[in-house]
Amino acid sequence: MLRDDLRNDFDSLLPGTSSERGASRRTALKAALGVGYAAAAGPAMTQTAIRTPADGLTVGEITYEVNGFKVPAYRAAPAGKTGLPVVLVISEIFGVHEYIADTARRLARAGYLAIAPELFIRQGDASSYGEIAKLIAEVISKVPDGQVMADLDGAMRWAAANGGDVSKSAITGFCWGGRITWLYAAHGPVKAGVAWYGRLVGQTSPLNPAHPVDVAGQLKAPVLGLYGGADTGIPLDTVDKMKAALAAGSPAAKASQFVVYPDAPHAFHADYRPSFRQQPAEDGWKRALEWFKANGVA
Secondary structure (H helix, E strand, O other): OOOHHHHHHHHOOOOOOHHHOHHHHHHHHHHHHOOOOOOOOOOOOOOOOOOOOOOOEEEEEEEEEEOOEEEEEEEEEEOOOOOEEEEEEEOOOOOOOHHHHHHHHHHHHOOOEEEEEOOOOOOOOHHHOOOHHHHHHHOHHHOOHHHHHHHHHHHHHHHHHOOEEEEEEEEEEEOHHHHHHHHHHHHOOOOEEEEEOOOOOOOOOOOOOOOHHHHHHHOOOOEEEEEEOOOOOOOHHHHHHHHHHHHOOOHHHHHOEEEEEOOOOOOOOOOOOOOOOHHHHHHHHHHHHHHHHHOOOO
């Protein structure tokens, strides 16, 4: 059975089989992104409604070492500039594909050094899977939260050594990455987080020992949660549970906020899916940038 947060990514994809989509789109994305970056798992579209140009930016693949492993990541930043505020961009279950790279470029155009790490790569290459269930069973379900936290710490170290000002840092993520955003705000040295429809509650396990509601009171950075009222995988009562946990927590927890878009489904920011909703996506993006600035990430 799929975990609910992973099912959300599955349910908001286009209909059809992976064999109807896969190779040609993967090839097209490799060409579009360059070194190492391919399409998401088969059922994900590879075209985005928003196409952010790279002129004036430094973009492409970088690697950084964590515990002897070279973690690949997509980096986008204003060309020739240093002392840049930093934003970590955390993907859905499909890894760093064109939509995530484009999101990084949007942040770079807003003046940030954006880094989108491939957080599943030790377990497998998400872009090589054409079947969602197989991707989840063989890769995503085997990724330990502790590994993810360490890889994000590594991304921060790379940023500090490569033009980033990590005293002005933030994290944002989508679905799977939204959950990670909450966890990293309780773990890591960031000043703000923006979580897009990340799951808040769930069963714990050795690989996932805590969920956002479990660490809400320990937040070190305030998080803006952007959620959909029509998201069938994240019931609004779990948002209420999270609000209650935040209200009883640290100063950063108390400063955290939610915006719920009443008619928006899961993945409403994902402009390569039919779940995309332009108004809440644009409003959420505006609020995200304002949240970063209001919390010293600019």
